[in-house]
Amino acid sequence: MRPSRRFLALAAGITVLALTGCSAPADTDDAGTAATEEDGAFTLYSGRDEVLVQPLIDLFEEQSGIEVEVRYGNTAELGALLLEEGAQSPAQVFLAQDAGALGALSNADLFATLPAATTDKVPAGFTSTDDTWVGVTGRARVIAYDGQTMTADEVPASVDAFTEPEWAGRLGIAPTNASFQSFVTAYRVLNGEEAADEWVAAIAANGPQIFDNNRAILSAVDEGVVDAGLINHYYWFAQAAETGAENMRAQLSYPEAGDAGSIVNVTGAGLLQSGATDADALAFIDFLVSAEAQQYFVDETYEYPLIEGVDAPEGLPAIDSLVNPELDLADLESLEITQTLLGKHGLI
The missing domain is CATH 3.40.190.10 (Periplasmic binding protein-like II)
Structure with missing residues (x-):
């Protein structure tokens, strides 16, 4: 670049x-x-x-x-x-x-x-x-979605919705990526270990499509390979600057404030x-x-x-509109526990 x-x-x-x-x-x-x-x-x-x-x-x-x-x-x-x-x-x-x-x-x-x-x-x-x-x-965690097959109001407001059967095989994630692991860590901190275990297990059972990083997820959404993906916001803005937002199939949605999927890392x-x-x-x-x-x-x-x-x-x-006041970034240090959890359910 x-x-x-x-x-x-x-x-x-x-x-x-x-x-x-x-x-x-x-x-x-x-x-x-x-x-x-x-x-x-x-x-x-x-x-x-x-x-x-x-x-x-x-x-x-x-x-x-x-x-x-x-x-x-x-x-x-x-x-x-x-x-x-x-x-x-x-x-x-x-x-x-x-x-x-x-x-x-x-x-x-x-x-x-x-x-x-x-x-x-x-x-x-x-x-x-x-x-x-x-x-x-x-960097804000966001949901990239296929704007040709979905409207904005059809995009889940919470990452919990991706555990539903209707999302089987349709979601892209990058489990080895640090930002995804920090998101799962935030989920554990905000919702507790049991809830996080249930979420990861349900996501894994839903057969998500696995990618190496955020950029690969965004490309997959933009090419219609997956309907949605969990990424950091700036990948979308960088691609939009290069190709023009009007030429992008992938669009962005911000999860509701307070949801673990909406953290600002x-x-x-x-x-x-x-x-x-x-x-x-x-x-x-x-x-x-x-x-x-x-x-x-x-x-x-x-x-x-x-x-x-x-x-x-x-x-x-505004960044203040996305920050979860219940989350202290200092609490995201327990990555080893998150990695063990992801491994337990076969995502890494």
Whole structure:
């Protein structure tokens, strides 16, 4: 994906931010990480797709002079790898697709505490409660549906409806995807373990069509392969920008507020203990929550920005209208239990 003109125009502004972030140790208080070491490079584990974030990493490298060695992969798989590697991991920063994976690593004490100057940029509810990781963007869970075979009022308002016999073989899901696993985790937190077990069992018995990721689900809906799919909102907006919304068979529906299917999850970044004093690694995390980088995500990936002063993409409902007040993103860390549940019913 090529950067847009607006993205290229950001370079001058980011030069100042990046060079400032890398020229001196970060100020911190007793609760923060004093990043004092600079060697001009760090290693990033990215659970976000290369096509989405590599242009932003390229710009950071160009403007800061810091080399970023990136390992791309599935968020859940990279999170498991980091848990296995522990303190021996070569990574200094983990960029994750969802809060659940970040919470799991935080609970394992693999993250250093970030400076308040970094974490205070993001409002409570969209970042960690203990400053071990910072939210970067917001993404709403939505239902993509076939606009040629269904009308908007025929789309279920709750994900519970997909357990009904009429949806047998018609729903697309991506059980190995981190965002789907976080959604199931949210279902467990909001509705209880027994209800979640019943939901997953019923979905599995209904014979859903299994895909690797959100993008594949959206393509299947747009091609009429499945009638509906559970995805993150921004995939639809990105495709609509490329092909024109009027040319898309797939349409979007937002589950009712409060439903487990309507959660707003976040991408986020944490500084691993191995990078606790790495000023270069911290400079990158600061860059992710700068106005310039947040605008990139708005323009290029159609995600919700999380800092003040940056407007959400046109056409999206206000993020506050989608947030479930009963859900604390810090409670999504129990991914291992969710994975066991999905495995129990043969979905992974």
